Each structure stands twice: as C-alpha cells, then as structure tokens.
Amino acid sequence: MQIKNKKLEIPVIQGGMGVGVSLSGLAGAVAAKGACGVISSVNAGYDEPDFEKNPLEANIRALKKHIARAKQISKGAGLVAVNIMTAVSNYARTCISAVEAGADIIISGAGLPLNLPEFTKGTDTLCAPIVSSARAARIIMKHYKKHFGVLPDMFIIEGSRAGGHLGFNEEELVSGTAKTNDEILSEVLSEVAKEDSNIPVFVAGGVYDGADMAHYINAGAAGVQIATRFIATEECDAHDTFKQVIVNARKEDIQIIKSPVGMPARAVESPLLKRLREGEVFRARKCNGCLTACKKDDSIPYCISRALIAAVRGDWENGLFFAGSNADRVDRIMSVSDLLDEIMTEYNAAVSV
C-alpha cells in the first residue's frame, strides 16, 4: 500500500505505547517486517540519566535517538512513526524534533491535533490524527483546510476497546453503549469521502487477529492499528513483568479507570489500583509537568507518569499497566516476526474464502 510517497507492505500499524513500552526495539522490529512501528514520545527519556533534572531535554534526546535506532533496526523496510499525544507539554517542540529526526509519520490523538500540519506540512513526515468519532474527523478536516490548506494524510480511528486513555465517556464504556468500531468506521468513511475518499483510514481498539483485519479492510478501512498484542513480544521495550501481566490477565482483570488527566483509561487490575480504590494516594515527589491536562495539585491521587514508569520497569506493586480489552486472549510471548506472520496468514485465509 502507498500512503503519499511512503510504502507500507503490511497494512498494520503497531499502536504507540507510552511510557517506554514502544520505543526503538519494538518499533524497529515491526518496521523491519514491512509494517509501521510506532515510538511513543511521552516520557521517552524516562531512562536517561538526567531525566529527573531536565525531563524535556532528556525526552527530546531520547526520542531522536530512538527514531535513529528504529530506522537502523528496520534497515529501510516499513515505516517508523512517532505517537505524540496532544496532551503532552512541549507538543510543538516534540513534533519539530520528530520531523527533524526523519519520522515517517506523526500520529497524534488524546485531544484534537488541530495544529499538527504546522509541523508536518511541506516536510517528508505524514500527518495522522487519531479520532474516535466522525465529528472529530470533520472538525479536523475543516480546520486543516481553512488554516493550512491541506487535509490529513491518513486517519486512525481509536474505538472504545483500545488500551490506555480513551476518547469516550466512562458511562458508555462501562455500560457497553459506546459506538462500535464498525459504526464509527462507516461514519468516518462517509465524512472523509466528502473531502477526499483516497485518505486511508485505519481502525484500532480490540483488533486481535488477521480475521479482524480482513473484516475492517472489507468494510473500507486501509488497515488496522494493534497495540496490546505487541506488548507480549520479545522485542517490546517493556520489562518482562509487564509482558507477563498481559499474558496472565483474565477478562475480569481488565477494567476502566479514571486517569488523573481527566479521561477514562483501560488497565489491568494491580496492587496500585487496589490501593487507590482503598483511598491511598501516590503522588510524585517532584512534578515534571509532563501533561497539560493533569491538574498537578492535591485533587490528583497519583502521578500517572510515575505509575507508568514503574510499570515499564516491571514494578508490579506500584505500576499502572495499560492494556486493551483483548488482553485476556494473549497467552504467550512471541517474536514480532512470528506475530505479524500469524496475523498475515490469518488475513490471507480470511480474504481467500
């Protein structure tokens, strides 16, 4: 498949996973197979020696290093993208750095990425907003056309079954009344067709196997974005404990939680979540100001960055382990190459019937 001047052999995007879950190890291995690997920018420098003292510099340096390393691992195959949430502080500087470092795509959600073309327009980096509704897609297209004279290069729909922060309200998530991926896809496709039906649309959230992929492609999607399954890979940048949390997760362990940034999120039951339910607080000794939406005051029971850093380091007691609704189906750790081969074999079988 061709997206502007970029070639994607396998129409799978590995979902960006912060903090530190998808860095160059995972993104490079995914790109090496001809798919799209994604580095998450959020606190990418969490392991840099000066992270505590100077988080912005550490994050930018680490992001550039991981883009270069992922490209080295992929040896020119596939695509290397960066996921930059609109909710991160220093959004502009992070986007500019990703473009400078040669990211193939900037994927941006957790809010409407209304000024993304400011950084990608006229560069070799594609602009890929994440949306959870046709309304969001419409607002973004109108805004891009009016202010930048462009349209998005692609869209990613993130449905209600995804992991991490979710663009739905808690009530509809818990009651199961949120729109399905199929409904949102069909609405987004008709919205996009009003402007340019060639804009590729990818579907994310609960996409598990090649049969799911065939289903969405048959319904008009260009491909899919998958995140949770990539945590349980040898190349994933998270600690083995995180990978085992996914392998061991049962349906009843996967829950909707309130994130301190004001959005609901999906995570696996853990000692930290239990302590929070019992009223314990888990604040940062020092606030790095990493997210614009975080209130950074005493109304926030825990520092989400610290909890996500604890998870990626394998700290079971203090970690917050984000996961998608299908985590219970993951039963083993495998290589990225085997996972993508499995998905493509299932896909080919599904489309040949």
Ligand SMILES: Cc1cc2nc3c(=O)[nH]c(=O)nc-3n(C[C@H](O)[C@H](O)[C@H](O)COP(=O)(O)O)c2cc1C
């Ligand atoms: C551990 C984890 C961390 C995530 N972090 C981010 C992130 O930093 N930015 C973002 O836009 N989405 C993030 N997501 C969402 C994924 O990129 C993806 O869209 C979603 O999880 C897809 O659903 P699936 O996990 O069911 O495949 C995260 C998901 C998980 C499981």
